[in-house]
Amino acid sequence: MTATSQSHAAAGHPRTLSELPIGRVGMWWFLASEIMVFGGLLGAYILSRIAHGGWTEEMTHLNSTIAAINTLVLVTSSLAIVQAHAAADAGDQKRTQRYLFITAALGLVFLCNKAYEYSIEIHHGFTPATSTFWSYYYGMTGLHGIHVFAGIVWIFALAVAVGRPSWHAIRQRVEYAGLYWHFVDVVWIFLFPLLYLS
Amino acid sequence: MTHAHHNTRLYVWIWGALVALLVLGMFVFELHLSKTTALVLIFSIAAVKAFLVLRNFMHLQGVPPVLYAIVGIPLLLAIAMVLTLMPDIAFR
DSSP states (O other): OOHHHHHHHHTTOOOSGGGSOHHHHHHHHHHHHHHHHHHHHHHHHHHHHHHTTTOHHHHTTSOHHHHHHHHHHHHHHHHHHHHHHHHHHTTOHHHHHHHHHHHHHHHHHHHHHHHHHHHHHHHTTOOTTTOHHHHHHHHHHHHHHHHHHHHHHHHHHHHHHHTSTTGGGGTHHHHHHHHHHHHHHHHHHHHHIIIIIO | OOOOOOOHHHHHHHHHHHHHHHHHHHHHHHTTOOHHHHHHHHHHHHHHHHHHIIIIISOOSSOOHHHHHHHHHHHHHHHHHHHHHHHHHHTO
């Protein structure tokens, strides 16, 4: 690290990647690959939608109220995990663990709501095989749901690990889990209007 | 190890703003405005929500500029994919 970059780091604003923890940089690289995955899928959906005349009729069968509740749940879980990150940085083990459990529980609520929504749609005969719109709908929300599930498993395991006496060694992982979880939240922030409100 | 500067009270305010924007988005949806106006408003609200999460919860401020490139380039590629294929789909 040069003297200049050291002074920037001391001021709280790192100028190069080498001044950041390697795990944080790795997490951002991973998120960049995830942007490609979801960016490609959302882009393909927008293009298909234009090509098929808007899919206005199909979208009337979606339940925007359940989706709005799920948005609220996910946004609240984002607040919980950023509070866990703050507690971890402050060295407060109990608060960190509590907020991580709250985040995982809210993620579970999101998935239960989504499963309920799927059950209503399937009951009305709308399956991935029904039309191109429903293929995209189940594909995009399903992929997002898998990410939520992976996040729940990670955050739950982290919450358990944070309860151990040697938790200081893994404190930084709370931030990485947070980055992943907020990314999942941001993806939903765009999926929600794209599928339900437009 | 570098730590983010946390302001837990600000986080609650940001959460409040996100909830308010969610309600505003639903309100715009229920207004049954013209398609273009509704799309512009709804996606502007979504962009503001994403910005608030990225800036405040993911601490994407005061980070090395190359980190913006790591995140921005795949985003630009995804947008470029839509824009380059758009003429083929919209004007065929």
